[in-house]
Amino acid sequence: MKPREEMIKGSAPRSAGPCLLAILGLCVMATTANAAPSVIYDSMTGELSVDTTDGTLLTTLVVSGPSPSSIDRWLDGTFQDNVFWVEDYFASFQQWGGTGGFGDPPVGQRFVDPGLYQIATYTTGLDASDFPLDIEVGVQLDSSGNNPGDTLFVPITINTVSAIPGDYDASNDVGVGDLNLVLFNWNSDGATLPVGWVNERPEPGTLVGVSQLNGVLFNWGNAASAVATVPEPASWLSFFSGWLFALSAMRRR
Numbered sequence: 001m002k003p004r005e006e007m008i009k010g011s012a013p014r015s016a017g018p019c020l021l022a023i024l025g026l027c028v029m030a031t032t033a034n035a036a037p038s039v040i041y042d043s044m045t046g047e048l049s050v051d052t053t054d055g056t057l058l059t060t061l062v063v064s065g066p067s068p069s070s071i072d073r074w075l076d077g078t079f080q081d082n083v084f085w086v087e088d089y090f091a092s093f094q095q096w097g098g099t100g101g102f103g104d105p106p107v108g109q110r111f112v113d114p115g116l117y118q119i120a121t122y123t124t125g126l127d128a129s130d131f132p133l134d135i136e137v138g139v140q141l142d143s144s145g146n147n148p149g150d151t152l153f154v155p156i157t158i159n160t161v162s163a164i165p166g167d168y169d170a171s172n173d174v175g176v177g178d179l180n181l182v183l184f185n186w187n188s189d190g191a192t193l194p195v196g197w198v199n200e201r202p203e204p205g206t207l208v209g210v211s212q213l214n215g216v217l218f219n220w221g222n223a224a225s226a227v228a229t230v231p232e233p234a235s236w237l238s239f240f241s242g243w244l245f246a247l248s249a250m251r252r253r
Contacts, residue, residue, distance in 0.1 A: 044124060058098075063156075065130050072118055085099070097138075164222055164223070166216045166219030166220070178216045189204060189207060
């Protein structure tokens with residue numbers, strides 16, 4: 001694989017959309033789509049993931065730091081996610097690049113469709129100092145061809161939060177933010193969830209549904225420094241009534 005300075009780079013469109021839902025007096029505030037792709041290292045598992053659910057069409061990725069323990073996706077010489085990959089660790093940089101679109105005839109496409117991809121595993125317990133440079137993300141402007149755009153430079157996100165059951169947004173308690181994530185991503189594939197869903201992310205191919213909703217309801221109000229409390233029966237009825245209302249509204253879309 002070519003050194004990182006020779007890799008083709010690009011940029012991508014971005015989109016965001018607000019939404020609002022009231023559930024029995026609770027204002028469930030909407031979150032906007034990601035403003036840029038994210039690269040997340042989980043210090044507890046060692047997993048490195050890239051999140052392009054903002055719409056970024058990724059073509060290359062360069063990560064400075066130690067060599068990964070394993071490459072879990074986009075391995076050198078493989079055809080995966082409709083892309084033919086070259087991948088290498090060179091001069092303290094782990095590099096991935098999509099090359100299939102350059103072939104004659106082209107093989108698949110150069111860019112990866114937007115989603116969340118767990119691509120490598122590193123030693124656990126690393127921090128930002130182990131990844132000294134911003135991540136280089138080469139992206140394509142649009143899906144109409146294989147011409148690259150600019151390079152994006154994004155800092156690595158280090159996830160060090162120990163999960164509380166149902167604390168999907170890693171806020172150290174279970175509440176409205178976690179309920180937002182479930183309702184506004186209802187029936188969404190685990191591969192397309194926003195980066196704000198930090199803990200207990202459903203696996204790609206698994207849809208957000210009742211299991212994740214139960215994770216919030218049965219742990220409502222739990223916090224890292226508090227003893228778990230069980231809501232009164234009236235509270236459960238309110239939650240479930242609101243949930244049924246929201247679900248029926250989603251089905252009418």
